[in-house]
Amino acid sequence: MPRKRLPLGTWGDIRTLPVGYSDAGVANRFEARAKFPDLDAVTRLVAAQGEDQVGGVEQLAGEVDQA
Structure with missing residues (x-):
């Protein structure tokens, strides 16, 4: 059974992963x-990247809000 589509203009689960050590x-x-x-x-x-996990999520939220 396929997954439900995300409503337009909203984002799915946010995943964070380390990219710098x-x-x-x-x-x-x-x-x-x-x-x-x-919207298309x-x-x-x-x-988006940040110095910690919360910073990355905040950067991502800011970029999505600008789109």
């Missing part, structure tokens, strides 16, 4: 990703 091996840069069905009905993967 310090010399000590600690994650110091994170990327937040989500699928976003734009094309679902796109949008991403």
Whole structure:
């Protein structure tokens, strides 16, 4: 059974993953990703980076709000 479509102009689950590491091996840069069905009905993967997980999610939310 297929998944339900996302309503236009809203995003799906936001995932975060580490993309940068310090010399000590600690994650110091994170990327937040989500699928976003734009107003033209094309679902796109949008991403933004921040210095921590919350920062990445906040950057992503700001970019989606501007779209």
